[in-house]
Amino acid sequence: MTDSVLNRILHVDDEPDIREVARLALEELGGFTIESCASGAQALEQAPTFSPDVILLDVMMPGMSGPDVLRALHALPETAEIPVIFMTAKVQAQEIEALTELGAIGVIEKPFDPMTMSGQIKEIWDRHVVR
Amino acid sequence: MLFGKSQSTAEKLRALGAAYAASLPGKLQELETLARPLSSGGPFEEVQESLEAVRIVAHKIAGTAGTFGYQSLTDHARAIEKSLKLAIEAEQPLTAEQTAAIGLQIDALKNLSAAKPARGAHADALYEDTVAKAQPTGSVVLLAPSGGATELLVRQIEDAGYGVNWISGHADEVDGVVAGRARAILVHAALADGFKICRALNEVFRKEFRTSVPIIFLSDDGDFRARLRAVRSGATAFVGAPPQASAVVRKIEELSASMVFAPYRILIVEDDDMLALQCASAFEGPGYATRIVKEPDELLDRLQTFDTELIVMDLSVAGTSGLDLAKVVWQHDEFRDIAILFLSPGPEFNIEVLKIGVPDEFFVPRPIDIAALRKAAVRYLADLRSGRRSSNFIDLFRHLDRVAEATTSKQTPRRKGDGRGSVAPGPDATPQWPLKVLVVDDDRHLVDAMAINLSAHGIEVLKAYSGEHGFRVAWEEHPDVIITDYEMPDGSGDYLVGRLNAADETREIPVIVLTAHTLDGRKDYALEREFVGRLGAVSYLAKPISLDALVAEVGRIVPLPSTGSP
Numbered sequence: 035m036t037d038s039v040l041n042r043i044l045h046v047d048d049e050p051d052i053r054e055v056a057r058l059a060l061e062e063l064g065g066f067t068i069e070s071c072a073s074g075a076q077a078l079e080q081a082p083t084f085s086p087d088v089i090l091l092d093v094m095m096p097g098m099s100g101p102d103v104l105r106a107l108h109a110l111p112e113t114a115e116i117p118v119i120f121m122t123a124k125v126q127a128q129e130i131e132a133l134t135e136l137g138a139i140g141v142i143e144k145p146f147d148p149m150t151m152s153g154q155i156k157e158i159w160d161r162h163v164v165r
Numbered sequence: 166m167l168f169g170k171s172q173s174t175a176e177k178l179r180a181l182g183a184a185y186a187a188s189l190p191g192k193l194q195e196l197e198t199l200a201r202p203l204s205s206g207g208p209f210e211e212v213q214e215s216l217e218a219v220r221i222v223a224h225k226i227a228g229t230a231g232t233f234g235y236q237s238l239t240d241h242a243r244a245i246e247k248s249l250k251l252a253i254e255a256e257q258p259l260t261a262e263q264t265a266a267i268g269l270q271i272d273a274l275k276n277l278s279a280a281k282p283a284r285g286a287h288a289d290a291l292y293e294d295t296v297a298k299a300q301p302t303g304s305v306v307l308l309a310p311s312g313g314a315t316e317l318l319v320r321q322i323e324d325a326g327y328g329v330n331w332i333s334g335h336a337d338e339v340d341g342v343v344a345g346r347a348r349a350i351l352v353h354a355a356l357a358d359g360f361k362i363c364r365a366l367n368e369v370f371r372k373e374f375r376t377s378v379p380i381i382f383l384s385d386d387g388d389f390r391a392r393l394r395a396v397r398s399g400a401t402a403f404v405g406a407p408p409q410a411s412a413v414v415r416k417i418e419e420l421s422a423s424m425v426f427a428p429y430r431i432l433i434v435e436d437d438d439m440l441a442l443q444c445a446s447a448f449e450g451p452g453y454a455t456r457i458v459k460e461p462d463e464l465l466d467r468l469q470t471f472d473t474e475l476i477v478m479d480l481s482v483a484g485t486s487g488l489d490l491a492k493v494v495w496q497h498d499e500f501r502d503i504a505i506l507f508l509s510p511g512p513e514f515n516i517e518v519l520k521i522g523v524p525d526e527f528f529v530p531r532p533i534d535i536a537a538l539r540k541a542a543v544r545y546l547a548d549l550r551s552g553r554r555s556s557n558f559i560d561l562f563r564h565l566d567r568v569a570e571a572t573t574s575k576q577t578p579r580r581k582g583d584g585r586g587s588v589a590p591g592p593d594a595t596p597q598w599p600l601k602v603l604v605v606d607d608d609r610h611l612v613d614a615m616a617i618n619l620s621a622h623g624i625e626v627l628k629a630y631s632g633e634h635g636f637r638v639a640w641e642e643h644p645d646v647i648i649t650d651y652e653m654p655d656g657s658g659d660y661l662v663g664r665l666n667a668a669d670e671t672r673e674i675p676v677i678v679l680t681a682h683t684l685d686g687r688k689d690y691a692l693e694r695e696f697v698g699r700l701g702a703v704s705y706l707a708k709p710i711s712l713d714a715l716v717a718e719v720g721r722i723v724p725l726p727s728t729g730s731p
Binding site for chain 2 (some may be wrong): 041049051052054055058062094098121122144146147148149150
């Protein structure tokens with residue numbers, strides 16, 4: 035059962051610039067608690083201890099890709115239920131469909147707008163909670 | 166604490182943007198280095214690794230740059246990524262032409278990255294929004310030198326209930342947004358170049374910001390010469406010998422009561438949030454009223470409810486194009502007087518718009534130079550209000566209307582469909598006989614051959630041998646279908662399709678495009694997108710054409726008695 039309050043977000047992206055600006059957007063403008071990871075492996079390590087409400091996952095990363103990380107998260111009992119939102123520069127309909135079929139609750143397009151990013155995540159979250 | 170948390174966030178965003186800007190040359194250098202082996206001309210296996218590496222770096226830039234205000238970099242990087250993705254999927258090395266195109270894209274990235282992201286990027290937008298909202302409505306701007314006398318004057322004006330934005334330096338420090346919202350601007354003669362500043366402010370506020378914010382000149386002298394200089398500098402009023410706060414406040418109240426406020430009304434059609442903000446930031450201040458339309462479907466409703474004088478239209482809008490949206494506007498007589506400034510991502514986007522007669526001055530390049538956008542808009546709007554000109558398209562429409570009036574339409578135009586080749590003759594599309602098909606090609610033999618075949622099916626064939634000629638015949642005869650070569654030597658096939666699409670009377674006539682630009686005579690997606698998607702043709706046929714296929718294609722659009730329904 036998903037907790038209906040969104041507070042903790044684990045953000046995974048190999049680009050340090052993006053991690054910084056997302057942290058600023060989500061912490062200062064969105065009021066969330068953020069933990070950032072630079073790789074999929076790091077995310078798998080952090081997720082059980084940080085216990086995020088949602089994981090914001092970049093699709094194209096060196097080593098483990100976003101989909102690889104999602105599969106690994108789903109395979110672990112303590113992280114299997116954590117909802118995942120993908121972030122990707124590919125936003126063609128069939129690609130979004132493929133990502134949601136993997137089990138993501140939503141997809142955010144890159145480049146994102148730091149001013150509206152929190153709102154986008156809240157919208158996806160609200161839709162997810164209602165389901 | 167005037168701005169609070171938002172300002173500090175804005176400052177941090179600005180700092181992150183600056184750090185990203187500083188890192189860009191390194192990223193682009195990496196991209197250029199990785200791309201170098203692509204020009205080797207070797208087989209796919211040899212360059213595959215480089216293709217992948219360049220694609221990943223381009224993907225990263227595409228996904229990041231726009232977040233920091235470099236939307237154009239994102240666009241160019243996406244184009245690179247796309248070319249490489251196609252090559253990788255096809256397992257083909259790049260052609261020399263493709264490699265050169267990628268080189269040009271990288272050059273463009275380097276040039277664009279050298280420019281500071283346009284004002285109005287997220288941080289700036291947030292900052293300006295905060296400044297504008299935080300400013301007390303009853304404020305004045307005071308340009309006066311530092312010193313005890315000025316401090317006293319500031320306190321006394323504040324005591325009278327006005328916020329004072331005191332600038333002791335140069336006029337460049339005046340924030341247009343703040344000053345444009347002020348009750349008055351006070352300029353002290355003791356400031357170096359006080360008279361010049363007064364004149365410059367007058368110029369800016371009257372002409373550029375479209376406000377009638379009074380400019381009050383203050384001077385320690387009260388003689389005739391000082392007053393005269395103040396008047397010549399464009400000041401609205403003079404308080405001198407020396408300026409007493411009570412007299413200044415009285416003058417502010419007196420003048421601000423008669424302020425005229427007739428803002429220019431500008432509609433911004435932009436689906437990209439950041440670009441929309443950039444555009445809107447060009448029109449900050451009380452001289453402008455702006456509305457943003459992000460969803461193309463909302464355009465007409467917004468035009469109805471917002472008494473628009475000028476539309477700023479991005480030529481690149483997701484799912485459609487700025488030109489298509491402009492055409493939607495032009496279809497409505499009541500909106501034809503509204504001028505449109507086109508935001509152009511590149512010269513290639515302008516071609517179709519130029520073809521229908523829109524002058525160069527109505528294009529503003531992206532990335533947006535805020536000052537240039539405002540200047541282009543204000544120049545046009547000022548002329549429009551003063552009656553010196555009408556809309557940028559009105560002459561074009563008058564011309565087309567004259568031609569339309571002179572043409573006796575013999576048939577009800579057939580609907581062209583949605584521009585995706587899905588023309589299905591509905592119950593109201595019953596053709597009137599004989600059917601008329603216009604064939605346009607510079608190859609007269611081919612025209613004759615097509616004519617013979619179409620005539621054999623009972624079709625009346627009209628012939629033309631150039632785009633200009635074809636357009637004239639289309640206007641006069643209003644055929645049921647037009648078949649035109651696209652690549653005529655003088656480029657007039659392209660011209661013809663543009664003209665047909667632009668004119669009300671010919672827009673609905675289904676067009677079949679003939680092209681020799683196909684791969685081994687096969688259809689391909691890029692051409693489909695170009696001719697059917699972008700140009701709005703109902704279909705295209707690859708040359709050399711099969712005359713039977715041509716007749717079948719016409720029959721698909723309009724039922725032929727000899728071929729039956731399609």
